[in-house]
Amino acid sequence: NAGVTQTPKFQVLKTGQSMTLQCAQDMNHEYMSWYRQDPGMGLRLIHYSVGAGITDQGEVPNGYNVSRSTTEDFPLRLLSAAPSQTSVYFCASSQNRVEKLFFGSGTQLSVL
């Protein structure tokens, strides 16, 4: 049972490049979410999904897109990376909305 798997673990982008952060869970969780973590800022919610085909914005959604075509996968897309998006990104899932969210190990992204 792998839990929540995030890829890649590290990524360096140039300003303006696009990329997709992958997140997959094998626990059949309906709820999935993306957070970013910056020093001194804690974790801030980017987007979340309460089930396949349903997504919604969190606290800091600008510059990011998501989709949820399957229960297992919840990719996060950066269409045109900016230095302000340099951060550590965490994907999380749970069986019952935000109760006992289970986090992945994170993706460290640097935008130059």
Place this chain on the structure above:
Amino acid sequence: GESVGLHLPTLSVQEGDNSIINCAYSNSASDYFIWYKQESGKGPQFIIDIRSNMDKRQGQRVTVLLNKTVKHLSLQIAATQPGDSAVYFCAENRNSGYSTLTFGKGTMLLVSP
């Protein structure tokens, strides 16, 4: 307590002591609270949660206390061990749909042998 700026508040204890980490939450309508532990380079790990209809909940070596009157949450760790050294976050659910968590900025716990 919650951090200000880039510096996390730090709690330093000796191995075997009891630790108390505090958290002030902002929304009196919040009805679900959760504590996470984050070790360096890893994702947050669930410790314990509590609903607003309770004021205390115990787990293995941990206790969460909720004081709704002053909007205060605390995590007590009994017989603290070096492996407990990490950053601890509290989080609250502010909406009725239980669809979002709002995290505090964290407290670093350092345990000396």
